[in-house]
Amino acid sequence: MSFSICVAQCTDSLAATMDDQARIMQSIGGVSLAGHSVQGGMALPPPHGHDGTDGDGRKQDIGDILHQIMTITDQSLDEAQAKKHGLNCHRMKPALFSVLCEIKEKTGLSIRGAQEEDPPDPQLMRLDNMLLAEGVAGPEKGGGSAAAAAAAAASGGAADNSIEHSDYRAKLTQIRQIYHTELEKYEQACNEFTTHVMNLLREQSRTRPISPKEIERMVGIIHRKFSSIQMQLKQSTCEAVMILRSRFLDARRKRRNFSKQATEILNEYFYSHLSNPYPSEEAKEELAKKCSITVSQVGSQGSFKLQVSNWFGNKRIRYKKNIGKFQEEANLYAAKTAVNAAHAAAAAVQNSQANSPTTPNSGSSGSFNLPNSGDMFLRMQSLNGDSYQGAQVGANVQSQVDTLRHVISQTAGYNDPLGRNTMYGPHGLSANGGWQHATTPSSVTSPTEGPGSVHSDTSN
DNA sequence: ACAGATGATTTAAA
């Protein structure tokens, strides 16, 4: 489509050039006929045989030639052909052509001026950068859409993401392929056309004055035309990618709620670390793994870790904003972890292995520090009609855990984890409602993870 | 359709 336009445009340019030549010839003719010697300053080789003694003769020669040139169109074809041949063989022809070329060169430069210098188009550069960033223009990675999708899945978007992404990838690959084919097509057409024009000009340079420089310039013009078409292609490709992107990748558009199990896991962690709900990197990793496994059996925690971070960020701020609203939930999860802790603790006590579970019993430490927070088990009882059992278990756990703590403190293997817990216990939330920042959150939480994860592990 | 819940993004601060 645009190719033909380009050809037309280039042909226009050619035509323009020819017009120029006609003009130049006329002016040359005028100059010579006005009696000025074309010799001045120009490197005219001396005509053989004459040692420059008869300047009039040469003038006469040039005049003849020019006259023939000017009248060439008035003659019949055969006649013209004969004249042309004569001209071509004329001893002055090369010299005249070189002069004509030179003059033409100068005129052409003054006409076109410096406008031919094209600075790198900023828009084009922007387009290029974007295409590169989107992976459309970059080096080919993987063959078809299947390969691209596989690469996407392997490179580790979250499992549910990659399903959506594969569609996106496929479309992107499609765009990419179209882009490359078109680009190649244009390139090929450009080369073909350039060669064609160059051949034509070379051919013509035998019969009319065309300097190599001019051919070069013509090639430049052609390339510019083609590259402007390429820019259109790039532009439309960019648009297509943008549309695709907004349709497929805008995460807000495609928000999926987490699965119940995933929320469960996250909540469990949150409420059992209520005093300091800042999971360490490893903890996030682990949670991500656990959640993504429950969400779907494909484990790729790459972006799920970010989701975990988001979740905790949202949870913290929302919990803090309206603690009352979350009390029930908190009690629920506290009870849950308590039950789990009970199992762990019971097992531990039964085995009388003090060093294995070291459960910091976040269940009780997580007795979150509401302004009027009483015993969480009592609260739970009041809130959940059916929680009597849980309360009992809780109480049971409390004693067992106490026993456990006792045992632990006796073994004196660690700094009493209880110390940490009591530290956060009643005052996890500081007066202004923020969590106390005990140094780096992660550094506080991560040691917890080893032992602490015992019960959260068992909870799943 | 609506309100509330919720995951993601943005902005600013440490």
Added chain:
DNA sequence: TTTAAATCATCTGT
């Protein structure tokens, strides 16, 4: 870089 806070955009239950 991580986080709090505000905000957006969608999901979900009614």
